[in-house]
Amino acid sequence: MRLYHGTNIMFDEIDLHKSKPNKDFGQGFYLSPDFEQALKMAKIKTEQQQEGTPIVMEFEVDEAEIKEMHTLHFDDYSKQWAEFILANRNNPTPLSIHDYDIVIGPIANDRVGVQLWKYENQLIDLPTLVCKLKYMKGLTIQYFLDYKRTPFRLQKESF
Secondary structure, X not given: OEEEEEEOOOOOOOOHHHOOOOOOOOOXXXXXXXXXXXXXXXXXXXXXXXXXXXXXXXXXXXXXXXXXXXXXXXOOOOHHHHHHHHHHXXXXXXXXXOOOOEEEEEOXXXXXXXXXXXXXXXXXXXXXXXXXXXXXXXXXXXXXXOOOOOOEEEEEXXX
8 A cells, every 4th residue: 555745854764753742643653545635735844844845755555564553543533533633632741642553544624723622612512523623625534653663665755
């Protein structure tokens, strides 16, 4: 299986320490099976950091190896998915709230912070939060990696 990572600076090895904390599935390395989604993320990162150039890196994934890992898989938007994102986004410590090597699930929309704030302040209920977190362009899956012996092998870079 091929997965893509959008970035603004080329690298040779995955370094989980460079990942930002408090992301949807925690601090880790994120990939997408959708080249266009990865390209969009590369452009956003380039614009935010005002350096580099949009780069999409292609990774080959050993699916058999993934099946042997401790994996959490959300097939669709759900209450459990929204609660998992909420817990990761609100994690006050540098330690992960979970012990999964890989988390696979939908990407939340670009206004995650606003929707989580509304839920935490009881302005919306959990079913409404799930609905509001749905990615506006339809279901798009992301792969989160927090694993030292990665089955993700860099294949090539694209532009």
